[in-house]
Amino acid sequence: xxxxxxxxxxxxxxxxxxxxxxxxxxxxxxxxxxxxxxxxxxxxxxxxxxxxxxxxxxxxxxxxxxxxxxxxxxxxxxxxxxxxxxxxxxxxxxxxxxxxxxxxxxxxxxxxxxxxxxxxxxxxxxxxxxxxxxxxxxxxxxxxxxxxxxxxxxxxxxxxxxxxxxxxxxxxxxxxxxxxxxxxxxxxxxxxxxxxxxxxxxxxxxxxxxxxxxxxxxxxxxxxxxxxxxxxxxxxxxxxxxx
Amino acid sequence: xxxxxxxxxxxxxxxxxxxxxxxxxxxxxxxxxxxxxxxxxxxxxxxxxxxxxxxxxxxxxxxxxxxxxxxxxxxxxxxxxxxxxxxxxxxxxxxxxxxxxxxxxxxxxxxxxxxxxxxxxxxxxxxxxxxxxxxxxxxxxxxxxxxxxxxxxxxxxxxxxxxxxxxxxxxxxxxxxxxxxxxxxxxxxxxxxxxxxxxxxxxxxxxxxxxxxxxxxxxxxxxxxxxxx
Ligand SMILES: [Zn+2]
Numbered sequence: 391x392x393x394x395x396x397x398x399x400x401x402x403x404x405x406x407x408x409x410x411x412x413x414x415x416x417x418x419x420x421x422x423x424x425x426x427x428x429x430x431x432x433x434x435x436x437x438x439x440x441x442x443x444x445x446x447x448x449x450x451x452x453x454x455x456x457x458x459x460x461x462x463x464x465x466x467x468x469x470x471x472x473x474x475x476x477x478x479x480x481x482x483x484x485x486x487x488x489x490x491x492x493x494x495x496x497x498x499x500x501x502x503x504x505x506x507x508x509x510x511x512x513x514x515x516x517x518x519x520x521x522x523x524x525x526x527x528x529x530x531x532x533x534x535x536x537x538x539x540x541x542x543x544x545x546x547x548x549x550x551x552x553x554x555x556x557x558x559x560x561x562x563x564x565x566x567x568x569x570x571x572x573x574x575x576x577x578x579x580x581x582x583x584x585x586x587x588x589x590x591x592x593x594x595x596x597x598x599x600x601x602x603x604x605x606x607x608x609x610x611x612x613x614x615x616x617x618x619x620x621x622x623x624x625x626x627x628x629x630x631x632x633x
Numbered sequence: 634x635x636x637x638x639x640x641x642x643x644x645x646x647x648x649x650x651x652x653x654x655x656x657x658x659x660x661x662x663x664x665x666x667x668x669x670x671x672x673x674x675x676x677x678x679x680x681x682x683x684x685x686x687x688x689x690x691x692x693x694x695x696x697x698x699x700x701x702x703x704x705x706x707x708x709x710x711x712x713x714x715x716x717x718x719x720x721x722x723x724x725x726x727x728x729x730x731x732x733x734x735x736x737x738x739x740x741x742x743x744x745x746x747x748x749x750x751x752x753x754x755x756x757x758x759x760x761x762x763x764x765x766x767x768x769x770x771x772x773x774x775x776x777x778x779x780x781x782x783x784x785x786x787x788x789x790x791x792x793x794x795x796x797x798x799x800x801x802x803x804x805x806x807x808x809x810x811x812x813x814x815x816x817x818x819x820x821x822x823x824x825x826x827x828x829x830x831x832x833x834x835x836x837x838x839x840x841x842x843x844x845x846x847x848x849x850x851x852x853x854x855x856x857x858x859x860x861x862x
Binding site for chain 1: 646653654657658662665666669673674680683688690691695701702703704705712713714718721738815
């Protein structure tokens with residue numbers, strides 16, 4: 391991944407005025423509503439890390455350390471190593487569940503369940519593909535889809551014989567995952583406040599099932615263009631970080 | 634690991650992708666099951682979108698990393714350890730599927746719903762050379778496999794919402810564009826959608842519809858009760 395054009399397959403969707411599923415629409419409408427409220431200063435506080443740039447290196451080291459720890463746990467299944475992973479991730483997992491609307495006790499329960507999954511699924515962790523934080527995020531995400539919506543999460547199988555592989559990655563492209571995480575962090579920090587907020591909300595707002603009516607009043611075109619702009623700028627900032 | 638893949642199926646990377654919003658929604662977990670199935674199926678056949686999802690999952694991990702930690706109850710670690718040890722480790726070997734002799738046609742996320750590869754599909758005739766197999770019947774979103782006979786077409790229809798079509802076998806033409814294996818088409822309410830399968834063979838697709846289809850031909854309207862959507 392060198393710069394933004396590497397992701398160009400999306401340009402047709404960035405340029406078009408297509409709309410997406412009602413789920414998408416609902417979610418985008420909600421994003422827009424929140425962003426609009428934000429403009430008038432009424433929005434719920436969303437964490438925008440203004441100092442993420444300075445923070446990035448330190449956190450990157452922490453993220454890399456956690457990946458090393460998870461790999462060590464995978465090899466040794468040592469309780470002391472697990473305890474260290476737990477101290478770092480469990481409170482963040484709980485926070486993630488709280489942000490997505492889980493009550494205190496449910497969030498606690500889901501954080502514990504996610505960490506129990508880390509224990510049980512550690513042999514599936516592949517440090518070449520994702521850092522510990524990314525892998526644990528995906529466990530938490532799937533767990534809350536299951537818990538909040540009672541839905542199965544269709545997931546890709548990386549060992550699927552059907553999988554179509556890319557050209558072998560060049561060394562520059564195969565930026566190691568933890569450094570990629572640092573670049574992503576810095577790219578996020580480089581985003582204007584409004585766009586950073588949209589990026590945050592798209593990860594921390596769950597799609598409400600029964601709120602279409604409320605959300606119909608939102609000009610959809612504006613919502614969609616804002617969301618596209620946010621992710622377009624994110625890609626661009628990421629390109630600048632990694633070039 | 635793709636060594637046994639027949640050359641005819643070792644397709645090039647797709648030309649038609651879902652677009653950034655759907656990729657982000659899949660990575661963040663905002664997408665419903667049926668639409669997520671379409672994205673996961675496309676991703677299996679598209680390394681570019683796989684990378685894009687990985688990127689946004691890394692973003693998700695990074696965002697979670699920076700949330701203010703919420704302290705857990707006393708004894709949470711002990712409880713979690715007990716819970717973890719009470720359940721057997723998920724122990725299926727990672728490469729269980731790669732052991733098969735020939736590569737399947739359907740991506741793994743779809744095989745889960747079909748109950749096997751394409752030969753396990755339980756087709757129901759819809760007439761006019763079209764068959765289907767419902768996979769997910771949600772409140773407002775449905776996913777099904779559709780098989781369109783060679784040269785046949787799906788009735789002219791528009792959508793109350795959005796329709797995602799992922800080509801799995803054969804090809805079709807719609808709106809002057811050609812869609813082959815791995816391609817995903819996103820059609821919304823403004824599109825008069827009338828995919829025509831290639832003459833060369835049947836076209837098999839995964840179709841995810843987000844609101845009831847509206848047919849425009851008398852035959853389409855006649856067929857609607859049979860489709861049951
Ligand atoms: Zn793609």
